[in-house]
Amino acid sequence: MMQTLLDVENLWVKFPTRQGVFDAVRGVSFTLGKERLGIVGESGSGKSMTGRAILRLIRPPGIVEADHVKLDGVDLLRKSEKDMRAVRGQRISMVMQDPKFSLNPVMTIGAQIIEAYRLHNSASKTDAHTKAVEMLEAVSIRNPERVMRAYPHEMSGGMGQRIMIAMMLIPNPEILIADEPTSALDVSVQRQVLDIMDKLVKERGMGLIFISHDLNLVADFCDRVLIMYAGRIVEVCDADKLHEAKHPYTQGLLNSLPRLDAPRDRLEVLKRDPEWSKAQSVSGRV
Amino acid sequence: MSMLQIEKLNVWFGRDRDRVDAVIDATFDVAEGQSFGLVGESGSGKSTILRAIVGLAPTWSGHIAVAGAPIGKRRPKSFYKQVQMVFQDPYASLHPRHSVDAVLGETLQLHGFTDIDARVVKLLDDVGLGQKFRFRYPHQLSGGQRQRVAIARALAPEPELLLLDEPTSALDVSVQAEILNLLADLRQEHNLTYLMVSHDLSVVGHMCDRLAVMKDGKVVETMDVAALRAMKAEHPYSQHLLQASV
Numbered sequence: 001m002m003q004t005l006l007d008v009e010n011l012w013v014k015f016p017t018r019q020g021v022f023d024a025v026r027g028v029s030f031t032l033g034k035e036r037l038g039i040v041g042e043s044g045s046g047k048s049m050t051g052r053a054i055l056r057l058i059r060p061p062g063i064v065e066a067d068h069v070k071l072d073g074v075d076l077l078r079k080s081e082k083d084m085r086a087v088r089g090q091r092i093s094m095v096m097q098d099p100k101f102s103l104n105p106v107m108t109i110g111a112q113i114i115e116a117y118r119l120h121n122s123a124s125k126t127d128a129h130t131k132a133v134e135m136l137e138a139v140s141i142r143n144p145e146r147v148m149r150a151y152p153h154e155m156s157g158g159m160g161q162r163i164m165i166a167m168m169l170i171p172n173p174e175i176l177i178a179d180e181p182t183s184a185l186d187v188s189v190q191r192q193v194l195d196i197m198d199k200l201v202k203e204r205g206m207g208l209i210f211i212s213h214d215l216n217l218v219a220d221f222c223d224r225v226l227i228m229y230a231g232r233i234v235e236v237c238d239a240d241k242l243h244e245a246k247h248p249y250t251q252g253l254l255n256s257l258p259r260l261d262a263p264r265d266r267l268e269v270l271k272r273d274p275e276w277s278k279a280q281s282v283s284g285r286v
Numbered sequence: 287m288s289m290l291q292i293e294k295l296n297v298w299f300g301r302d303r304d305r306v307d308a309v310i311d312a313t314f315d316v317a318e319g320q321s322f323g324l325v326g327e328s329g330s331g332k333s334t335i336l337r338a339i340v341g342l343a344p345t346w347s348g349h350i351a352v353a354g355a356p357i358g359k360r361r362p363k364s365f366y367k368q369v370q371m372v373f374q375d376p377y378a379s380l381h382p383r384h385s386v387d388a389v390l391g392e393t394l395q396l397h398g399f400t401d402i403d404a405r406v407v408k409l410l411d412d413v414g415l416g417q418k419f420r421f422r423y424p425h426q427l428s429g430g431q432r433q434r435v436a437i438a439r440a441l442a443p444e445p446e447l448l449l450l451d452e453p454t455s456a457l458d459v460s461v462q463a464e465i466l467n468l469l470a471d472l473r474q475e476h477n478l479t480y481l482m483v484s485h486d487l488s489v490v491g492h493m494c495d496r497l498a499v500m501k502d503g504k505v506v507e508t509m510d511v512a513a514l515r516a517m518k519a520e521h522p523y524s525q526h527l528l529q530a531s532v
Contacts, residue, residue, distance in 0.1 A: 042458040042459075042460060042461075043429070043458055156328075156329070157328065186327035186328050186485055187327070187485065187527070187530040187531050188327060188526070188527070188530050189327070190530075191530060213458055213459065214459075215459070252460065253459055253460060256459050256460050256462070256463035257459055257463075257488070258463075258466065258488045258489055258491065258492035258493075259488055259491075259492075260487060260488050260491045260514065260515055260531070261515070263491070263492065263515060264492070265470075266467050266470070267462075267463035267466055267467055267492070268463060269460070269463050269464050269467065270460040270463070
């Protein structure tokens with residue numbers, strides 16, 4: 001039996017609008033162990049909202065409701081905002097999609113990493129500097145001393161993303177939530193970033209929630225996959241069996257991909273069944 | 287006949303010490319009615335070639351000819367009737383405060399059409415949107431619908447050559463399938479020639495007849511899609527790219 005790090009039961013994210021309450025996430029339940037859990041779906045399916053809701057990063061007027069979101073048996077939803085701040089970054093970290101928008105453009109990379117580190121640890125500047133350089137090395141950045149002095153615009157997308165991962169990993173979190181960490185990257189760089197995350201999960205025994213719209217990538221990289229549609233989990237399967245998925249939505253998504261080995265004149269277009277969004281959420285608990 | 291001819295194209299930005307050579311000695315040829323793909327990682331210069339063709343990257347040298355007519359520093363109005371471009375991000379390429387009707391109407395007016403009303407209707411039908419989208423604003427449209435509007439705008443002057451800069455990379459896979467099908471249909475109906483940039487080899491494999499692989503500003507290999515499917519890339523970089531995308 002795998003140790004459960006995170007236990008989410010009946011999670012809802014609601015946004016009151018003029019047309020009534022909009023439910024972005026509707027009754028999602030899953031657990032996360034020391035594994036790579038993928039969440040896939042189209043834009044608007046609620047996958048990013050699920051990731052953010054766990055860290056309580058949904059701003060009012062958005063509402064997060066759940067029976068519980070337990071980290072090591074403690075319900076995160078009952079914590080005060082102050083206690084929550086000790087969880088974010090320290091115990092659960094998040095890597096966002098685009099390094100361009102997530103790094104401060106007017107601070108050097110080094111200053112940002114050091115700031116993040118000293119916020120969580122009472123360390124001297126020199127210690128923080130050494131630690132930062134170590135982390136940059138851990139994410140395979142060549143010449144880390146130079147990168148420490150550089151500004152974000154001097155970095156390529158792949159390097160920026162690796163820097164973000166380095167920043168997130170300094171506090172040694174138990175869980176890493178990666179929201180489309182490689183969508184802005186080229187295929188070749190994508191692989192490098194994934195390898196780094198993979199290594200970290202294995203070596204540190206972290207739990208990883210990997211949010212992506214790329215089915216093949218998730219099938220390749222994760223252990224288990226939740227497929228979301230309209231705020232619900234429609235299917236849960238082992239990643240290596242994703243291609244045998246049974247739900248018509250998952251099949252539709254897979255079929256709409258162009259493939260080099262199987263050329264077709266026309267791509268299949270996903271036909272949406274209104275029943276899918278009405279059906280109850282499938283549980284992703286182990 | 288070749289629709290687009292590019293010979294020894296060089297594009298650079300900045301000068302002296304800061305000079306960056308974005309495209310170096312690129313040479314390729316796109317036949318009429320063909321769909322040609324440009325692949326490579328970001329920064330390899332593939333989008334820059336498109337921008338040089340339409341005049342968005344003014345510092346270039348070499349030879350560009352569209353339908354046999356060489357292009358100089360200033361492009362005549364007739365050039366833009368012949369060549370149009372669709373940009374990567376439909377969220378950024380439409381004016382947020384112009385309705386679909388205004389976007390298409392203005393384009394048509396600039397190109398000297400008089401039967402604007404009928405043409406707007408026709409364009410919207412062509413891209414599968416229909417009348418009910420005519421007076422909407424971009425924020426009232428989904429990503430796929432926006433890209434359809436951007437394609438309609440490009441089709442407005444009835445071009446022969448369409449330059450597509452990553453037309454689906456900002457879209458979901460399900461929407462990508464719809465847009466790629468639409469582009470394939472439009473090519474047949476309007477007898478268009480495509481020059482398509484993508485970082486996704488399977489998209490290029492699906493859409494194109496031939497392709498060029500770019501790396502660090504240079505075209506390293508030109509091949510047929512059949513060769514791509516058979517994994518018969520010659521240059522080590524193209525092989526690497528193929529392996530990474532399967």
